[in-house]
Amino acid sequence: MWKIACMAVALLMCLSGRAEAQFSMLIPSSSTVMEDKESSLKLDVFSAYPMEVRGLDMQQPKSLTITRDGKVEDLKAMLKPATIIGHQAWRAVYEVKQPGVYQFAMEPAPYFDPEEDRFIIHYTKTVVAALGDEKGWDVPLGLKMEIIPLTRPFANYSGNIFQGRVLLDGKPVPGAEVEVEYYNRDDVYTTPNVYFMTQVIKTDENGVFTYCAPWPGWWGFAALKTDRKKMEHQGALKDVELGAVIWMEFTAPLKR
Numbered sequence: 001m002w003k004i005a006c007m008a009v010a011l012l013m014c015l016s017g018r019a020e021a022q023f024s025m026l027i028p029s030s031s032t033v034m035e036d037k038e039s040s041l042k043l044d045v046f047s048a049y050p051m052e053v054r055g056l057d058m059q060q061p062k063s064l065t066i067t068r069d070g071k072v073e074d075l076k077a078m079l080k081p082a083t084i085i086g087h088q089a090w091r092a093v094y095e096v097k098q099p100g101v102y103q104f105a106m107e108p109a110p111y112f113d114p115e116e117d118r119f120i121i122h123y124t125k126t127v128v129a130a131l132g133d134e135k136g137w138d139v140p141l142g143l144k145m146e147i148i149p150l151t152r153p154f155a156n157y158s159g160n161i162f163q164g165r166v167l168l169d170g171k172p173v174p175g176a177e178v179e180v181e182y183y184n185r186d187d188v189y190t191t192p193n194v195y196f197m198t199q200v201i202k203t204d205e206n207g208v209f210t211y212c213a214p215w216p217g218w219w220g221f222a223a224l225k226t227d228r229k230k231m232e233h234q235g236a237l238k239d240v241e242l243g244a245v246i247w248m249e250f251t252a253p254l255k256r
Contacts, residue, residue, distance in 0.1 A: 021179040021198040022113070023050050023220045024058075024122040024245055026106050031154045031249040033130040039096045041128060045079065045106055046089035050183040050220060051197050055085030059109040064092065067141055068100040075104075099131035105141050110240070112233050119231045122222060122243030127153040140167065145244040147223055150208065158216040158250040165207045166223040166244055172207030176223045180211055183218040183247075213250040220247050 029042040045064065047056040064075040075092055082091040096102065105125040112119050123143040134155075140148055150163040166173040180199040182189070191197055203209045203223070213219050223244040230237040 021049065021181055021222065022056065022120070023048060023179075023181060023222055024106065024108050024124040024243070025050065025183070025220070026104060026124045026126045026245075026247055027183065027218055028104065028126055028128055031126070031128055033096045033128060035131060039130075041094045041096055041102075043075075043092045043094060043104060044082070044084055044089065045091065046082075046084040046087070047108070047111075048085055048087075048183075049197075050181045051189075051191070053085060053184050053187050055087035055089070057088040058090065059088075059111070061090065061106050061108050063105075063107045065105050065141075066094065067103040067105065067139075068098075069136065070139075096128075096130045099133035100129075101134060101136045102128045102130060103137075103139070103141060104128065105143060107143070110231060112238070116241070118226075118239040118241050119233070120241045120243070121227075122245045124243075124245040124247070126247040129154045140170070142170070143244070144169065145173075145223070145225065145242045147221060147244045147246040149246065149248075153246065153248050156213075156248065156250050158213055158252055160250065161210060161212050162219075162221070162248065163208060163210045164221060164223075164246065166203050166209070167207065168225055168242070168244075172203075173223065173225060174203055174205045174207055176203045176207065176209075176225055177201075178203065178209045178211075179222045179224065181220050181222075182215075183220065185217070189215075213248075216250050216252040218247055218249050220245060 025046045027044045047058040066073045078092040079090045082089045110119045147164040166176045227240040
């Protein structure tokens with residue numbers, strides 16, 4: 001009986017390691033800004049296991065930018081230390097003053113994960129539409145690895161289909177694994193078992209994936225690929241996991 005119990009615990013730990021996913025998080029206070037709403041956007045930048053609401057310490061990001069109408073603005077100086085889910089995180093406040101589609105992008109400092117024995121670099125973005133403009137939401141930012149939305153990445157209802165194309169060095173990535181998780185911010189949902197923590201899909205021959213968000217809230221999509229280059233850690237060369245992450249808000253319809 002003791003051996004069976006030990007095997008069950010070991011199996012659960014093994015499954016937990018496979019079934020949960022670590023995400024870089026870039027969550028704005030709103031995915032749309034209207035004339036009668038507050039124009040200040042609060043950007044939370046952190047690292048977490050979002051479905052479990054389990055935080056991780058994050059070093060200061062390597063970069064934080066906003067792109068609108070082809071113009072790129074460096075926001076790194078706006079980042080201030082913060083505590084999110086009990087761990088080191090970052091926060092910035094951006095004033096929206098003009099109509100447009102605002103693409104926020106963050107590149108984290110390379111993080112060495114001792115459990116996976118590899119470095120992790122997840123290029124993360126989110127898109128905010130402001131003051132009635134919605135042009136340019138599908139324009140690539142030229143990130144090392146990036147998800148280009150094929151579905152408008154804002155003003156979506158829960159239950160809507162989302163499609164994205166995964167690019168690495170500007171080229172589609174067929175067969176890439178895409179992990180999907182819900183940001184369980186208020187810890188209101190649980191899962192039947194650990195397999196349900198992270199949903200997993202793969203891109204087709206054109207690097208395209210499709211997913212239907214089942215309920216409202218913020219959903220993260222992370223396409224993963226091992227880089228051909230390695231990085232040194234304590235005298236040894238280690239693999240580097242590249243990730244393209246996009247965070248999107250899905251909303252329930254309002255009743256009159």
